[in-house]
Amino acid sequence: QVQLQESGPGLVKPSETLSLTCTVSGGSIINHYWSWIRQPPGKGLEWIGYIYFTGTTNYNPSLKSRVTISVDTSKNQFSLKLSSVTAADTAVYYCARGGGWWGDWGQGTLVTVSS
Amino acid sequence: QSALTQPASVSGSPGQSITISCTGTSSDVGGYNYVSWYEQHPGKAPKLMIYDVSNRPSGVSNRFSGSKSGNTASLTISGLQAEDEADYYCNSYTSSNTYVFGTGTKVTVL
Numbered sequence A: 001q002v003q004l005q006e007s008g009p010g011l012v013k014p015s016e017t018l019s020l021t022c023t024v025s026g027g028s029i030i031n032h033y034w035s036w037i038r039q040p041p042g043k044g045l046e047w048i049g050y051i052y053f054t055g056t057t058n059y060n061p062s063l064k065s066r067v068t069i070s071v072d073t074s075k076n077q078f079s080l081k082l083s084s085v086t087a088a089d090t091a092v093y094y095c096a097r098g099g100g101w102w103g104d105w106g107q108g109t110l111v112t113v114s115s
Numbered sequence B: 001q002s003a004l005t006q007p008a009s010v011s012g013s014p015g016q017s018i019t020i021s022c023t024g025t026s027s028d029v030g031g032y033n034y035v036s037w038y039e040q041h042p043g044k045a046p047k048l049m050i051y052d053v054s055n056r057p058s059g060v061s062n063r064f065s066g067s068k069s070g071n072t073a074s075l076t077i078s079g080l081q082a083e084d085e086a087d088y089y090c091n092s093y094t095s096s097n098t099y100v101f102g103t104g105t106k107v108t109v110l
Helices: none
Strands: A003-007 A018-025 A032-040 A044-052 A057-059 A068-074 A075-084 A091-097 A107-115 B008-014 B018-023 B033-042 B048-049 B063-069 B074-079 B086-093 B099-103 B107-110
Touching: A003 A091, A018 A032, A018 A091, A018 A107, A044 A068, A044 B099, A057 A068, A068 B074, A075 B099, A107 B074, B008 B018, B018 B086, B018 B107, B033 B063, B048 B063, B074 B086
Parallel strands: B008 B107
Antiparallel strands: A003 A018, A018 A075, A032 A044, A032 A091, A044 A057, A068 A075, A091 A107, B018 B074, B033 B048, B033 B086, B063 B074, B086 B099, B086 B107
């Protein structure tokens, strides 16, 4: 079964760029969609966007101006960049396999935006 | 895009059946058969329970079932068990080619 693992800084300063990477093991990144989903502490889930292994992307309109999702098939990884972060971007960030429903998830990583 | 509407909480006794609703519009839930449901225990990642309205992934108990009528999708848990106590979220494809989650429902087993 495929496994996903998020990695990246747990603390980001306001106005800076949040950068996370998801490493896929136990399966290939080829021929699949890969997504990022986040959950602010004590709140619900929010879809951030997805990328197909070819590089085609689709983003949440509310985040589109600040989000970039990229894929590195040679490393079996995909990444998230969220620019100009504020405290409202503090959340657990999950990577997941799928574009429209998500059967495999990473454990999640808490990113706090604070100076 | 506004979050889909779910009841904040639903409760039931062991062995009973409960139903969680997920209400959207004709531009999301009502317009497509692309509704999925997720179970989330505290501190854990969500788990897929239902996809494409009523399909159950391999390994998910047949006590979980999904359906849709108009702009409202539903998740039914039959034979409620203590381990079903968790938060549940629905998700739908939208006419904007995006995806939106529901507000979430806390299920309590009395």
